[in-house]
Amino acid sequence: MRESETPEPRPYHHGDLRRALVEAACRLLEKEGAQSLSLRAVAREAGVSPAAPYHHFKDKSELLDAVAHEGWEKLDLAFQAARDAQISPPDRVRELGVAYVRFASQHPDLYRVMYDCSRDKADMPAHVHENEESAYRRVREVLISAGADPTDEISLELATIACWCAAHGLAEMTSFKQFEPLKDALGGEEAFLRGVLAHVGVFAKGL
Amino acid sequence: MRESETPEPRPYHHGDLRRALVEAACRLLEKEGAQSLSLRAVAREAGVSPAAPYHHFKDKSELLDAVAHEGWEKLDLAFQAARDAQISPPDRVRELGVAYVRFASQHPDLYRVMYDCSRDKADMPAHVHENEESAYRRVREVLISAGADPTDEISLELATIACWCAAHGLAEMTSFKQFEPLKDALGGEEAFLRGVLAHVGVFAKGL
DNA sequence: TTTCTTATTTAAACAACGCTAAGATAGCGC
DNA sequence: GCGCTATCTTAGCGTTGTTTAAATAAGAAA
Numbered sequence A, B: 001m002r003e004s005e006t007p008e009p010r011p012y013h014h015g016d017l018r019r020a021l022v023e024a025a026c027r028l029l030e031k032e033g034a035q036s037l038s039l040r041a042v043a044r045e046a047g048v049s050p051a052a053p054y055h056h057f058k059d060k061s062e063l064l065d066a067v068a069h070e071g072w073e074k075l076d077l078a079f080q081a082a083r084d085a086q087i088s089p090p091d092r093v094r095e096l097g098v099a100y101v102r103f104a105s106q107h108p109d110l111y112r113v114m115y116d117c118s119r120d121k122a123d124m125p126a127h128v129h130e131n132e133e134s135a136y137r138r139v140r141e142v143l144i145s146a147g148a149d150p151t152d153e154i155s156l157e158l159a160t161i162a163c164w165c166a167a168h169g170l171a172e173m174t175s176f177k178q179f180e181p182l183k184d185a186l187g188g189e190e191a192f193l194r195g196v197l198a199h200v201g202v203f204a205k206g207l
Numbered sequence C: 001t002t003t004c005t006t007a008t009t010t011a012a013a014c015a016a017c018g019c020t021a022a023g024a025t026a027g028c029g030c
Numbered sequence D: 001g002c003g004c005t006a007t008c009t010t011a012g013c014g015t016t017g018t019t020t021a022a023a024t025a026a027g028a029a030a
Helices: A017-032 A039-046 A060-084 A089-106 A108-120 A135-145 A153-173 A177-186 A189-197 A201-205 B017-032 B039-046 B060-084 B089-106 B108-120 B135-145 B153-173 B177-186 B189-197 B201-205
Strands: none
Touching: A017 A039, A017 A060, A017 A108, A039 A060, A060 A089, A060 A108, A060 A135, A089 A108, A089 A135, A089 A153, A089 A189, A108 A153, A135 A153, A153 A189, A153 B153, A153 B177, A153 B189, A177 A189, A177 B153, A189 B153, B017 B039, B017 B060, B017 B108, B039 B060, B060 B089, B060 B108, B060 B135, B089 B108, B089 B135, B089 B153, B089 B189, B108 B153, B135 B153, B153 B189, B177 B189
């Protein structure tokens, strides 16, 4: 807030502690895992006292909300390649699914935080669901261009939800070590993801 | 503590504290939620000191493992109706899916513990995957009797995994309040579940 | 400048947590 | 009786999330 125009004249004691805390939390998440992500550890990583975060976040869960928000933005970046690819609509649905699961596979602890926040509030994240550019809307549109009946609102929504469920389920299960042999047989995790999604109706045929 | 000499002859100090702790944990899970399920609270609920559980479980996660085990057994009971129903194989796959998600919807905190245990060990629960009676095998068999090629081992396994992913994803997302209007439009959560699963290829057509 | 006001941070403390170590107690075999 | 072992308790350690009060620094007003 209120960042001034010189290189580093910190307008307040720390500068932008809120931002620093979120970044420290992300750093710890990659380094130590979700298990050991305590508010005190975040404050320690940012070089401030344990009580400092409370001037920028109501409580720990609000810090995690901010981390999750950062996560959904990173996921959006991971989507870009699939979004811009010049491929058929059904293929694009599947590539969105692959990008989603691959992101979760590469940042498991961040994904866990992202999803736990949603679950605790019994809410889909705003990024995913609400605005016009959201992945939810995008899947919906691709389903239509792949042949779904645009007037059957209910069926369309059910199909979109089925997409998300399959992607989320796969995202959380892909690390199970029971699947290692199958991944090897298919030549890697990427092929495994594509293989599973190919068996989910909405991903396979566009409806 | 130490209720007076009741009919039952307690062979040790408490009788079967291990069992009592698991039951106390399940009770707390229904009453207070997963958030407030601490080891100390479980001990309190069971009427013993905070250190007592450590003679029956190595640490907290081992207690949760036992609770999760209990959970998978309860889920197996919830499966029975769908298993024994006299319906076509594709219908049975879907009914298994509905039973799975409905269980998670009715016992959200227990389901969370069940799944967190699996994720922390990067392992499918043994009940689900290993033995001959497992739901995993059962889905597999039903897929075959519904027309899947029994010789294509890889495709069969991918389809079975797709089933689990969709069911798990729906299990975790069904409580999102964004879906309330849709549930109302369809006449209840049960219809909503069936509607979503109908859009997942493996549930809809058996392959 | 000096003073006042407010935003930010710290230090100190509280209750609760997971867990460990030491000792007390109860059941069992001898 | 004796010892032995499993079980449970009391006490304590280090950590956590959170609150309170005091210190400090920045901006505005005099």
